[in-house]
Amino acid sequence: MDMQFLQDNWMLxxxxxxxxxMLAWSxxxxxxxxxxxxxTLKATRLYNDDALVLDVREDKEFAAGHIPKAKHIPxxxxxxxxxxLDKFKGKPVLITCRSGQRSASACRMLKKAGFETVYNxxxxxxxxxxxxLPVTQK
Numbered sequence: 001m002d003m004q005f006l007q008d009n010w011m012l013x014x015x016x017x018x019x020x021x022m023l024a025w026s027x028x029x030x031x032x033x034x035x036x037x038x039x040t041l042k043a044t045r046l047y048n049d050d051a052l053v054l055d056v057r058e059d060k061e062f063a064a065g066h067i068p069k070a071k072h073i074p075x076x077x078x079x080x081x082x083x084x085l086d087k088f089k090g091k092p093v094l095i096t097c098r099s100g101q102r103s104a105s106a107c108r109m110l111k112k113a114g115f116e117t118v119y120n121x122x123x124x125x126x127x128x129x130x131x132x133l134p135v136t137q138k
Contacts (some may be wrong), residue, residue: 035102035104035107035108035111035118035119035120036045036118036119036120037119037120037122038094038119038120038121038122038124039123039127040122040127040128040130040131040133042119043094043096043119043121043122043128044131044133045090046072046094047067047069047094049092050091051091051092051093051094051119052065052071052085052088052091052092052094053069053070053071053094053095053096054070054071054072054073054085054093054094054096054106055067055070055071055072055073055095055096055097056073056075056078056095056096056097056102056103056106056124057072057074057075057096057097057098057102057104057125057126058074058076059072060138061098062074064126064133064137065129065136065138066094066125066135066136066137067125067128067133067134067135067136068134068136068138069102070096070136071085073085075097075102075105075106078106078109079109082109082110082113085110085115088115089113089114089115089116090116091117092117092118092119093110093115093117093118093119094119094121094123095107095110095118095119095120095121096121096125096126096128097121097125098124098125098126099123099124099126099136100120100122100123100124100127101124102121103121103124104120107119107120122124
């Protein structure tokens with residue numbers, strides 16, 4: 001590369017490097033946290049095998065439609081209500097939200113609290129609905 005080009009475009013290069021680093025982190029970050037991602041197929045298997053489905057979206061989001069039999073605890077309340085889930089510590093737990101971001105945070109919280117098998121639903125309820133899987137408002 002031409003040194004003059006680098007000097008003239010250092011901000012553009014810095015932005016490109018930062019963007020690449022963020023992309024790489026999003027790819028490996030979940031793996032480093034020890035939280036396994038569950039795609040729609042795996043999420044369906046977990047659901048059918050009676051895993052606890054924990055929905056960490058806000059009340060309005062949950063009321064608009066959720067996975068049947070899902071337990072609802074908004075992410076902001078999870079720290080104070082985690083004891084409600086103690087009986088599920090040895091059982092697989094599938095955590096969902098709208099897109100998979102909040103549920104990733106919830107997964108880390110449950111892992112720190114001693115839950116053995118925690119899965120983040122990749123793509124969240126959006127992916128679930130796109131796969132034409134059941135959603136209820138009850």
